[in-house]
Amino acid sequence: MRKIAILGAGLTGLSSAWKLSENNKVEVIEKNDYLGGISGSFKHDEYTLDYGPHKIYTQIPYIQKEIEELVGKDNLLEIPKRSRIYLKKKFFNYPVSFIELILKLNPLLTFKIGMSFMFRKIRNIFYKKEKTYEDYISNRFGHAMYKLIFEPYAEKVWGDPKKLSYELAKTRVSIPNLSTLIKSMIFKKSNPEISADVFYYPKYGISTLAERMWEEAEINKGKLHLNSNIKNIKVKDNFIEEIRYKEKSKEKKIKSDFVVSTIPINELPKLMNAPNDVKKAAKKLEYRSLILLYIIINKKRLFLDNWIFFPEKDIIFNRISEQKGFSVQNVPGDKTVLTVEISAEEDGYLMNLDDKELFEKAIIDLEKTGILTRNDVESYFLIKMDKTYPVYDLNFKKNLNVILEYLSNIKNLITNGRQGLFNYNNMDHCIDMGIKAARYIENEDTNWSEITKEFENYKIVD
Ligand SMILES: Cc1cc2nc3c(=O)[nH]c(=O)nc-3n(C[C@H](O)[C@H](O)[C@H](O)COP(=O)(O)OP(=O)(O)OC[C@H]3O[C@@H](n4cnc5c(N)ncnc54)[C@H](O)[C@@H]3O)c2cc1C
Known part of the structure; x- marks a missing residue:
C-alpha cells in the first residue's frame, strides 16, 4: 500500500482521497476547520448556509451517477431552475424570451444590438482578432451586446475586461453566439449545453458532497488533519521528501510516496523554495476575492428564482440568491436568508471596507431594485473569502506554464483542481479531475499533463 x-x-x-483510499493509505491536510473548501456549508443559528449558491449540474454522465450514488437519490433534490437578470431597471427571465425582450427593452437598443451584431459578422469575414475577452464576446454577440451585459459584468467579477484573455469568455460564457441565443429564444428549445433546465442539490447543504466523500475515505482508514496549514514542502532530487504543516499551533510533518496538491498553484513555488523565475511567475497569477453578505429577512421568501444576476455597474453586487431556493430544510421557519455576492480585488478597496460600510452599500442597491426594504432586515453578517476566482489575464497561460513546467519535474507530485491548476471550473469538473487524478496515480502509465489538457475544455453552464 502506498x-x-x-x-x-x-x-x-x-474525490481523490475517496477513490485512492480503496487501495492506498491517504492522509488529507486542510487549513480550514471544515470540509469542502469553496463548496462547503456552515451553521448560523438554526440555518445551514453555503458559501454562495451551488447547483449540481453536469454534462459528464458518469459524474452524475457518482453523485447520485454518493449522496443517495432520496437526499438529492431535483430543482427546476428559475433565474433572472436585472437590466435597465427591469427584470428579465434567464434565458431571456424573445417576446419579453421585444416588450421590455427599448426598441432603439434592440435595433442597435442587431445592427452591431450584423456589422461584426461581416467584419469577421475580413478581419477577426481574438485575443481578449472583449474580442471573443464582441465577435459572437456584437459590440453593443458586449457593452450592455458582458463588459460591466466582467469588470465587477474579474476586473478590467481589456486585460482579460479570450479564454475566460470561452470557459465562462456557454452560449456560443447571438444567433444561437435568438434561435433558442424564438423556438423556446432547451439546450442543456447553454442553460440548465433542472439542477440537483443535496437536501442538507452542498457540503454533503464533501462530507460523504470523506465518510467513504474514513471507512477505508483515511486520516484527516483540519486546521492544518502547509508551511513548507521539502524537495530533494526532484522528489518531495517531507511536508511540514502547522496543526493548530503544533508543527508537524508528513512523509509520503506521492502528493496530490489542490491548494492554490501560486503558493507552491514559495512553499517549495523554487527557482526565482518560477516564484516570479507565481506572483503574477492573480485570484479575485468574494464578499458574501448574508441578510436574515423577516419574510418567508423574497423571490422564486434560484438566483438573480446584476451585470450593471451601478449595483455593487453581481448576484443574489436565497438559501431557501435550494432547500427549505436549510432555513426552517418563517424567515429567509438572502446571500449577496460582491466580487472584489484581493486586498482591494472593497475588501478593506468594514461590515457596516459594505452592508450600507448593498442595502441601498437592494432597495433600488425593489427586492426588499431596510425594514425587512432582521440582521446580517459577512464572510470574506480569498482566492475564489482565478483571473485569466492576458499573460496567465505564460505564467502558469512556467510553474507547471517546474512542477512536472517533481516525480511524486501532481497539482490539481480549480486552485491547483488555476482552472475556472465547477464542482462536477473538480470531481472529474479528482477521480482522474486517482486513476492516474494508481496506473501511472499515462501522462498527467496530457490528461490535464482535457480539463481546459470544461464549460460553465448557468
Ligand atoms: C460563489 C461561487 C459559486 C459557485 N457555484 C457553483 C455552482 O453553482 N455549481 C458548481 O458546480 N460549482 C460552483 N462553483 C465552483 C465550485 O465551488 C468550485 O469549482 C469547487 O468547489 C472547487 O473545488 P477545489 O477542491 O478545486 O478547490 P477548493 O474548494 O478551493 O479547495 C482547496 C482547498 O485547499 C485548502 N488550502 C488552501 N491553502 C492551503 C494550505 N496552505 N494548507 C492547507 N490547505 C490549504 C483550502 O482551504 C480549500 O479547502 C462556485 C464557486 C463560487 C466561488
Whole structure:
C-alpha cells in the first residue's frame, strides 16, 4: 500500500482521497476547520448556509451517477431552475424570451444590438482578432451586446475586461453566439449545453458532497488533519521528501510516496523554495476575492428564482440568491436568508471596507431594485473569502506554464483542481479531475499533463 498525501479538502482533493483510499493509505491536510473548501456549508443559528449558491449540474454522465450514488437519490433534490437578470431597471427571465425582450427593452437598443451584431459578422469575414475577452464576446454577440451585459459584468467579477484573455469568455460564457441565443429564444428549445433546465442539490447543504466523500475515505482508514496549514514542502532530487504543516499551533510533518496538491498553484513555488523565475511567475497569477453578505429577512421568501444576476455597474453586487431556493430544510421557519455576492480585488478597496460600510452599500442597491426594504432586515453578517476566482489575464497561460513546467519535474507530485491548476471550473469538473487524478496515480502509465489538457475544455453552464 502506498501512502498518498493530499493537500486541501475541497472537492478535488476529497474525490481523490475517496477513490485512492480503496487501495492506498491517504492522509488529507486542510487549513480550514471544515470540509469542502469553496463548496462547503456552515451553521448560523438554526440555518445551514453555503458559501454562495451551488447547483449540481453536469454534462459528464458518469459524474452524475457518482453523485447520485454518493449522496443517495432520496437526499438529492431535483430543482427546476428559475433565474433572472436585472437590466435597465427591469427584470428579465434567464434565458431571456424573445417576446419579453421585444416588450421590455427599448426598441432603439434592440435595433442597435442587431445592427452591431450584423456589422461584426461581416467584419469577421475580413478581419477577426481574438485575443481578449472583449474580442471573443464582441465577435459572437456584437459590440453593443458586449457593452450592455458582458463588459460591466466582467469588470465587477474579474476586473478590467481589456486585460482579460479570450479564454475566460470561452470557459465562462456557454452560449456560443447571438444567433444561437435568438434561435433558442424564438423556438423556446432547451439546450442543456447553454442553460440548465433542472439542477440537483443535496437536501442538507452542498457540503454533503464533501462530507460523504470523506465518510467513504474514513471507512477505508483515511486520516484527516483540519486546521492544518502547509508551511513548507521539502524537495530533494526532484522528489518531495517531507511536508511540514502547522496543526493548530503544533508543527508537524508528513512523509509520503506521492502528493496530490489542490491548494492554490501560486503558493507552491514559495512553499517549495523554487527557482526565482518560477516564484516570479507565481506572483503574477492573480485570484479575485468574494464578499458574501448574508441578510436574515423577516419574510418567508423574497423571490422564486434560484438566483438573480446584476451585470450593471451601478449595483455593487453581481448576484443574489436565497438559501431557501435550494432547500427549505436549510432555513426552517418563517424567515429567509438572502446571500449577496460582491466580487472584489484581493486586498482591494472593497475588501478593506468594514461590515457596516459594505452592508450600507448593498442595502441601498437592494432597495433600488425593489427586492426588499431596510425594514425587512432582521440582521446580517459577512464572510470574506480569498482566492475564489482565478483571473485569466492576458499573460496567465505564460505564467502558469512556467510553474507547471517546474512542477512536472517533481516525480511524486501532481497539482490539481480549480486552485491547483488555476482552472475556472465547477464542482462536477473538480470531481472529474479528482477521480482522474486517482486513476492516474494508481496506473501511472499515462501522462498527467496530457490528461490535464482535457480539463481546459470544461464549460460553465448557468
Ligand atoms: C460563489 C461561487 C459559486 C459557485 N457555484 C457553483 C455552482 O453553482 N455549481 C458548481 O458546480 N460549482 C460552483 N462553483 C465552483 C465550485 O465551488 C468550485 O469549482 C469547487 O468547489 C472547487 O473545488 P477545489 O477542491 O478545486 O478547490 P477548493 O474548494 O478551493 O479547495 C482547496 C482547498 O485547499 C485548502 N488550502 C488552501 N491553502 C492551503 C494550505 N496552505 N494548507 C492547507 N490547505 C490549504 C483550502 O482551504 C480549500 O479547502 C462556485 C464557486 C463560487 C466561488
